[in-house]
Amino acid sequence: MLSQPPPYAELPPTHRALYLKSQSEAPTIETLPTPQPTPGSAVVRILTANVLSYARDIYNGKRSYNYATPLVPGVSAIARIAAVGPDATTLSPGDLVLIDVTIRGRDDPSAVFLLGISEGHSVGSRKLMHGEWRNGTYAEYAKIPLENCIPLPSPLLATTEEGGLGYTIEDLAHIPKLLVPFGGLRDIDIKVGETVVVSPATGAFGGAAVQVAVAMGARVIAMGRDSTKLSALKDRFKRSQVETVTMSGDVETDTAALRAFGPSDAFFDISPPAAAGSTHIKSGILALRHGGRVSLMGGIRDDVSIPHSTVMHGNLRIQGKWMYEREDIFALLKLVQRGNLKLTEGAGMVTVGAFPLEEWEKAFDLAAQKAGMGEMVLIMP
Structure with missing residues (x-):
């Protein structure tokens, strides 16, 4: 049978994260207060986070991306729900989710920014990144809007003997790209x-x-x-x-x-x-x-x-078109579930490296070298 996730106890008071004080300084590993769930949010335990091929150029300022600092960098991720806010209706601790980096204003969907990367192009998007949703996923825990925690169907991880597709957590990390x-x-x-x-x-x-x-x-x-x-x-x-x-x-x-x-x-x-x-x-x-x-x-x-x-x-x-709409995520997951879109090495999807937080520099370097079709580098806090 598909193993069940462990129960989640009270959140720890602190957690480890990659921390960027400014674009003129290299990121460092810091111990920070663990984020707490509030209405409209979930706190997730990061299992694996994607590394863009140009990650180093984003965070050293070479790409001229605008974002709030200090900042916990980090983009799309696969995570487990650790705690949810009081208005969560379907998500529960232990659920496996895809973290969608495209964050939109609830009262203005055109206010869009990319978690841990860019503050977007409007007053509203900048307010969101500089305020409630500042930090990304290169951390043990992250606070994410409920609507950006996309439940991943259990058949994706279930073995073929159990009627599933037999993917690993690392395989699922190819979905955001x-x-x-x-x-x-x-x-x-x-x-x-x-x-x-x-x-x-x-x-x-x-x-x-x-x-x-x-x-x-x-x-x-x-x-x-x-x-x-x-x-x-x-x-x-x-x-x-x-x-x-x-x-x-x-x-x-x-x-x-x-x-x-x-x-x-x-x-x-x-x-x-x-x-x-x-x-x-x-x-x-x-x-x-x-x-x-x-x-x-x-x-x-x-x-x-x-x-x-x-x-x-x-x-x-x-x-x-900048990025995608929320309904696109569920449409793509259907292609994966039905086997039309495969995430296996046989289909050219390869994780070329997976690194702990402390080896973020190696992850950034390898991602810059391995930027071809189907290649993926991960940080696994």
Whole structure:
């Protein structure tokens, strides 16, 4: 039988956490008062927390992210509920949950910020991060809004003999990375049998977009600059599921290469900031069919070239998407539960390193080196 979590006693008075006093100082391990549950919140015991490939650049200021300090860093996590506020109706101590980093104002859903990463872009989002929800998940305990504690169905961890999927806690930590592109793909309503261009497709989030799009029943044309990585990506899927195009940097050449597979229904971009000035977005748009859709999710901060006449005459729809909606989380969990989206090493999902809090520097370093498709580095307090 699936083992039951241990009962949770009274919260300890203190806990250990990674603590960032300012961007000019390196984080340190500190003993802090354990957060206490209040209305609308839960206190969770962190089992494993994800490490972004650019985590070091976030917390040393190189990426110019704005966030409150002092701060307990830390992003998405898998945790057990340790205690809940008095208004919790379904969550109970011991429940296994996914910690969703996308925190929204309850009286203004447009006030959005990312837990432990960024204060967002509005007065409301800054108020939330600088106040009630300041600290992230690189700690033994964290205080999280109730709605950001997403229950994980027990069949995910149950063994195959028990009728489950047999995943480990570490396997489940791959879900947050898949959620980001899923939000953009679902936002433009990708349908079974459609063709979607994904670019760039060989990085962590681009690779996740390929996996998710295939799980949604789409054919993918994966764009990237490294033909070796593209070939390896194609080998993971059936021939009919993924095609590849190596970016040349020439708009006409890349557009022709995309059109060789027929008109595409959608174009999904999740470029990093370094892709500013790249021509691939224009090529992706030019390869779309009449009425095609575009999802822009990347980190490019500069303006990009849009073929205005093509967009207008082609009735194309261009949408921006930051992260995902709460209902997207439950939709993706259904793909995982039904086996459409696998979290196993055989499906290319690999935890390349797991570190205790004290070895956070090693975790940050390894995450920067291992930023490919399906690769994950974890901190396990």
